Amino acid sequence: MTTIRVATEADAEEILAIxxxxxxQTAITFEYVVPSIEEFRGRIRHTLERFPYLAAEKDGKIAGYAYVSPFKERAAYDWSVETSIYVDMEQKRSGIGRRLYEELENILKQQGILNVNACIAYPQAEDEYLTKDSVLFHEKLGYTMVGTFHQCGYKFHRWYDMVWMEKFIGEHRENQPDIIPFPKLKLEK
Known part of the structure; x- marks a missing residue:
């Protein structure tokens, strides 16, 4: 059975292994160098100061994780976030990604977040490093395509496009309430 829980800095080693x-091995991320455990712990800590960082645990091992970061740092963007999700390559297509995103969206709604945005590496032609699977996954979850940046990411001696997808998860109002930082949220189930 898979459980979804809030990740901690103690999970950094397992999450980083994924x-x-x-x-x-992929162009799914445009990061070139694997960060140190210390840097990765800092990334988890920094995210949890404001937003959820979730881990999927299956048979006592982390099988995937998802988190959000600010879409942009200016206050006018507070209600929009950028999503990130990674599932252990051996656990893909097992429903873990969907479960992570469902719980992530549940928490984000409680925080008052309205827009979830996904920045996705996209191949001009599918290859051994990148497929269109992430776009298809996001479409199944209700995201729509917003735009394409052409040949903006370079990895493995080739150029990749990057697309943005979005999903609205809340109501946009004239007098929008402030978001609730994740540490101050009393989680509802």
Missing amino acids: YAKYIE
């Missing part, structure tokens, strides 16, 4: 494969 992410490292994406860095080294």
Whole structure:
């Protein structure tokens, strides 16, 4: 059985082991160098200061994770976030990604977040480093295509496009209430 829970800095090593494969073997992330454990712990800590960082645990091992970061740092963008999700390559197509995103959206709605945006590496032609699977996954979850940046990411001696997808998860109002930082949220189930 898979459980979804809030990640902690103690999870950094297991989470980084999942992410490292994406860095080294795919163009899904445009990061070139696997970060140190210390840097990765800092990334988790920094995210949790404002937003959720979730881990999917299956059979006592982390099988995937998802988190959000600010869409932009200016106050006018507070209600919009950028999503990130990585599932252990051996666990893909098992429903873990959907479960992570469902719980992430549940928490984000409680925070008052309205827009979730996904920045996705996109191949001009599918290859051994990148497919269109992430776009298809996001479409199944209700995201729509917003735009394409052409040949903006370079990895493995080739150029990749980057697309933005979005999904509205809340009501946009004239007098929008402030978001609730994740540490101050009393989670509802």
